[in-house]
Amino acid sequence: MIEREESKRGGTVKVTFSLPVDEPVGAVSVVGDFNQWDPYAHPLIPEGESRRATVGVRRGGLYVFRYLGRAGQWFDDESADALDHRGGVIRT
Numbered sequence: 001m002i003e004r005e006e007s008k009r010g011g012t013v014k015v016t017f018s019l020p021v022d023e024p025v026g027a028v029s030v031v032g033d034f035n036q037w038d039p040y041a042h043p044l045i046p047e048g049e050s051r052r053a054t055v056g057v058r059r060g061g062l063y064v065f066r067y068l069g070r071a072g073q074w075f076d077d078e079s080a081d082a083l084d085h086r087g088g089v090i091r092t
Contacts, residue, residue: 001050002079002090006059013059013092017067017077018052019044024069030055032065032087039068061092 003016017030028044034057035041044051044067057063066087067075080088 002077004090004092007056009056011059012056014054014056015063015090015092016052016054017042017044017065018050019067021046021049021051024073024075026070028067028069029053030065031068033063034065057092059092063090063092064088065090 001018003018005014005016007014019028028051029039030042030044030053031037031039034055042053042055044053064086065077065080067077069075074087076083077088081091082089
């Protein structure tokens with residue numbers, strides 16, 4: 001699931017990416033244009049029944065992202081605004 005929230009800092013949006021805490025098994029990170037595809041920048045952290053990572057991005061932007069799981073498994077989020085050959089796409 002993807003949630004957006006206007007940031008208190010003008011011109012930015014907080015985007016929170018979340019997945020169930022136990023699926024897929026193992027560590028997962030969200031990687032994309034907003035973090036130069038760095039798999040260590042935004043690991044999803046367990047919070048109750050889910051695990052989450054929040055990223056601050058520019059309002060009015062278009063960002064491509066994917067999730068990276070253990071053993072190099074890439075997967076997409078069906079709740080993205082669009083999916084294409086690069087992965088999920090979100091608009092802020």
